[in-house]
Amino acid sequence: xxTTAFTPVVLLAAIVASGVAAFVWTFRDTPAARPLSVFVAAxxxxxxxxxxxxxxxxxxGKLRWSSVAATVSVVLPAAxxxxxxxxxxxxxxxxxxxxxxxxxxxxxxxxxxxxNDAHGLVxxxxxxxxxxxxxxxxxxxxxxxxxxxxxxxxLFAVGGLELVRLNFRTTEFFRGQATALLGAMVAAATAWTAxxxxxxxxxxxxxxxxxxxxxxxxxxxxxxxRLVSVxxxxxxxxxxxxxxxxxxxxVILDEDDRIVDVNPAxxxxxxxxPEGAVGTPIETAAPMLAESGGGVSTGQxxxxxxxxxxxxxxxxxxxxxxxxxxxxxxxxxxLRDVTDxxxxxxxxxxxxxxxRHNLRNELNVVAGNAELxxxxxxxxxxxxRRLDRIEExxxxxxxxxxxxxxxxxxxxxxxxxxxxxxxxxxxxxDRVESAHDxxxxxxxxxxxxxxxxxPCLERAVEELLxxxxxxxxxxxxxxxxxxxxxxxxxxxxxADDGPGIEDHERSVIEAGRETALEHGSGVGLWLVKWVVxxxxxxxxxxxxxxxxxxxxxxxxxxxATDGTPDDSxxxxxxxxxxxx
Numbered sequence: 001x002x003t004t005a006f007t008p009v010v011l012l013a014a015i016v017a018s019g020v021a022a023f024v025w026t027f028r029d030t031p032a033a034r035p036l037s038v039f040v041a042a043x044x045x046x047x048x049x050x051x052x053x054x055x056x057x058x059x060x061g062k063l064r065w066s067s068v069a070a071t072v073s074v075v076l077p078a079a080x081x082x083x084x085x086x087x088x089x090x091x092x093x094x095x096x097x098x099x100x101x102x103x104x105x106x107x108x109x110x111x112x113x114x115x116n117d118a119h120g121l122v123x124x125x126x127x128x129x130x131x132x133x134x135x136x137x138x139x140x141x142x143x144x145x146x147x148x149x150x151x152x153x154x155l156f157a158v159g160g161l162e163l164v165r166l167n168f169r170t171t172e173f174f175r176g177q178a179t180a181l182l183g184a185m186v187a188a189a190t191a192w193t194a195x196x197x198x199x200x201x202x203x204x205x206x207x208x209x210x211x212x213x214x215x216x217x218x219x220x221x222x223x224x225x226r227l228v229s230v231x232x233x234x235x236x237x238x239x240x241x242x243x244x245x246x247x248x249x250x251v252i253l254d255e256d257d258r259i260v261d262v263n264p265a266x267x268x269x270x271x272x273x274p275e276g277a278v279g280t281p282i283e284t285a286a287p288m289l290a291e292s293g294g295g296v297s298t299g300q301x302x303x304x305x306x307x308x309x310x311x312x313x314x315x316x317x318x319x320x321x322x323x324x325x326x327x328x329x330x331x332x333x334x335l336r337d338v339t340d341x342x343x344x345x346x347x348x349x350x351x352x353x354x355x356r357h358n359l360r361n362e363l364n365v366v367a368g369n370a371e372l373x374x375x376x377x378x379x380x381x382x383x384x385r386r387l388d389r390i391e392e393x394x395x396x397x398x399x400x401x402x403x404x405x406x407x408x409x410x411x412x413x414x415x416x417x418x419x420x421x422x423x424x425x426x427x428x429x430d431r432v433e434s435a436h437d438x439x440x441x442x443x444x445x446x447x448x449x450x451x452x453x454x455p456c457l458e459r460a461v462e463e464l465l466x467x468x469x470x471x472x473x474x475x476x477x478x479x480x481x482x483x484x485x486x487x488x489x490x491x492x493x494x495a496d497d498g499p500g501i502e503d504h505e506r507s508v509i510e511a512g513r514e515t516a517l518e519h520g521s522g523v524g525l526w527l528v529k530w531v532v533x534x535x536x537x538x539x540x541x542x543x544x545x546x547x548x549x550x551x552x553x554x555x556x557x558x559x560a561t562d563g564t565p566d567d568s569x570x571x572x573x574x575x576x577x578x579x580x
Contacts, residue, residue: 010209011047013047014048017040017044017212020040024219032086032087036083038079042073043076043215046207046208047209054203062136066123066137071110075106078099078155080159083218084181085159087181105148123141124142134203159185183217184217187214188211188213192210192211246263248335248336249336250265251289251333253331258279258280259278261278266335288305302316303316312337314335314336315336316333319332367390418450419454419557420450422445425445428465431462440478452536454535456531459527460527463524464552471498477497479494480492489537489555491551493549493551494550495547496547496548528550528552532552532554537554539551
């Protein structure tokens, strides 16, 4: 008789498992690596004992190696469970006392294995059987073996349920990892139980090979997917730490608008007990918040609350929580304190309106008195020049004041609509030529050019054309041309033959800020910069010879709408024209 032909496969599996266990041990300081190295090493020893039992010809040798295999096998379920719990860093993670309790049954079973001759609880009988010319150890299991098998399957099931639980609360990346681990262990446990129940002949030792394969799959998943260094538990703990420490107030609701969790900032704001508030309807715990943003629909609203520090303003955002299998499980309410920003905006708005209103009134007084002086006082040429200068200055300041108000309104206008560049610019060109004698505006734009913008973008382009016509030479010529900037942007250039923009004016606009020593003289270029920026583009100054060239880099409407059909873009363009 000879040993089974499957013996070399089992011994090879033992050698491979030993090498993999040594490799995993080198990363023992990372999450789950230590218990995984123990699991893989145990699978190697289990396969080695099974293989040597198949290779040994006599009954005594086969009995000895069978006892060794049974002894090593008790490590596998516990090591697998500890690996899974360490990977997920579950609240069920096993500490020293729990681990000791977990190993009580394996220790008792090992003792029964080596005293089996006295009681026969592990094996009622063992003998050498032959099949296809090969010899292997046949066994009749006792009560202790079946109890141990049940205990082992229970540990495997607990680890499997923990992975299933992880799949319902993590991302697709970690869901794939958990599924791979679960599938590998299910396959190994199935092969093991199939051998125990005689579904597969004992000469094949599929249990040992199955566990080694599970260890290899787990290790491959662990290192290829960076499972050891990037665990879902780390991600979850990081999120919890951020939520707990952030200044924003966070309230998590279920689908019935009951509180699931609140962070410390929200608990202080609404005077809630974080533990006691769980399960309380939001209408009861924070009725003002419920009126402002409660519910599982997405949205944004404002909330005003009176407290010890006076009235505070909050920006409330509602984000739904989706189940992995579909449907909404609840929502997250986040409240950001915008009191300082609101007060700052209010101050600026009041100062802007009061200053412009008073400025207009007082300048009207100056203009009126200048006109009275012109009529009532005998003037000389010098006095006439000074009065003309006063009136021109007053008109300029009033116009600048009106432009400041216009800028404030235009920047807040709708910006995410389609803007028909060619049609609009051609209309603006005619308007500028009519307003400036001798000015010529040459438009060289492709038909149907459409970018992301709105009425405010038309005002920005008009500002550039007017500036170019005013500051060009005696016979001002303005050119408007275009160039592509990749697949998503287009460059619209406005060029004139004038003296160009002063360096300090350009530097202020390019830097995006003014200082006491470095500032511009007007708001026109600021209007252009702000509007184009809000539309998703940028403003550049181009040195291409004499004069001044300003380039507007604008996002194409085609790219922004991701392939919107031509007819829908035409309808959008019509809507823009109708609303302007």
